[in-house]
Amino acid sequence: MRLLVFALDGMPFDAFSKLSDELSNMSELRDGGKWGTLRAVDPPITVPAWASMFTGRDPGELGIYGFRHLKRGTYEGYIVTSQSLRERFFWEVEGLRSIVVGLPPGYPPRKYGIWVSDFYTPDTNRQWTYPAGIADEIVGSVGGYVFDIPYRTDKKDEAYKGLVDMTVKRWRAAKMLMEKYPWDVFVLHEIGTDRLHHLYQKYFDPQHPQYVPGTAYEAYFSEYYKLIDGLIGDLVRAAKKRWGDHMAVAVLSDHGNQAQRGVFAVNMWLAEQGYLHFRSEPARGEDIERSEVDWKRTQLWAWGGYYARVFVNKAGREPQGIVSEEEYWDVIRDFRRKVKALKCPWGYVESQVYRPQELYRAVKGDYPDLIVYFDNVRVRPVQTVGYETYWLSENDRGPDDSLHSFDGIYILSPYEPGKRDMYAVDVASALAGLLRKRI
Amino acid sequence: MEERKYTTVSIPVTLYRRLESMIQGTGFRSVSEYVTYLLREIVAMKEGREPTLSPEEIEEIKRRLKALGYL
């Protein structure tokens, strides 16, 4: 049995519900298999989401909580790369031959099977494949390769052309590798689905506060998903022609996407609540990491992204920590109460505050003190400071239409047909089980 | 004298049997071929542990992730 996995980044379950009549190949797989909502890991972010899904370990067990970590006992962050992943993927555990294209965190290339790196890759002048020679083969047969597109842009037409070009090149490269080299597991990750939502959500989602109906961009939603569906159909047929029908297919996403409702300057709010102090007035839009934080008076500070990581400035742990062991729990309790009472310009929202120990089976590595989702991840916390207010009209990093959600999608075929929802951490065992079946 | 290209490694018979059943239906023609493949991968993984990212590359990745809104 071989397994072909389509890893569609950020495809929400409801995109499939809305478009399933037009997505004939995915619908055919669904009709012959098990499918449903795939509940993303906490936090619902690309890194660690895919790593959790393919190792079967939750982010706490992996010790990977996002694209970066704060080194415990310092005020310094570091980036998570492919080298931060210490656990093995299920195909590695089983000793199977694999070809993996674009899976994050995918740079530097992982040295197992054939590996093509991901959107982390600075440029094609580095070693971006393992073995190294695969890169030349890809460029030779496809005529170039694109890791990602610049999507925080107002040039929406140009961006779509780039999106399609990137996708077509990646799937051509995948097809070449798929036909040329033997494999038991083939994983093709496409970042384009996620980028589609970030670029155009407000043109097709009435839930977006700045929803603009009736533009030319509205059609991109179904157009792009149809492109992906067609490419899935092509690749499945080519794979079966080359290697025989004894093949399982999985379509997966690591999280969903939903309309961005607002942007929240979390450190400005922490300052207003008296948790965070500055030694000098920060410049407008300044990164908290560049600010002169008055650590001797600061109890809490935060990082932004899709979720906030809140750090306690703990005595005996951080170099200038002030919160004692006894005060630690009071500070956290107080913070939780204040988040509950937080009022957005459009009313009260429900936010979630977790200690990592409440979310994971184990808590390894450099975990934050608190993980916070504002308005169920519909409000983006940003870490920059120096604003007059903590409610911002736009993301501090450029235009962005969507935020992540917990409802991804999965389809496993062939399988006894039916809709059953699944948790992302159970993907590895489900796929390994599918591979062991001798239908 | 011609240098030998292969040598023998002993493994338990039970393990051999398990490997034998694992390669059924795959492209591997023998347990030896499969074991060689597995060991190559493991050795490559072990050797690949040392960091290969320069500080400039780390900065470049950080810039990209920031622009992408992940940070």
Ligand SMILES: [Zn+2]
């Ligand atoms: Zn993602």
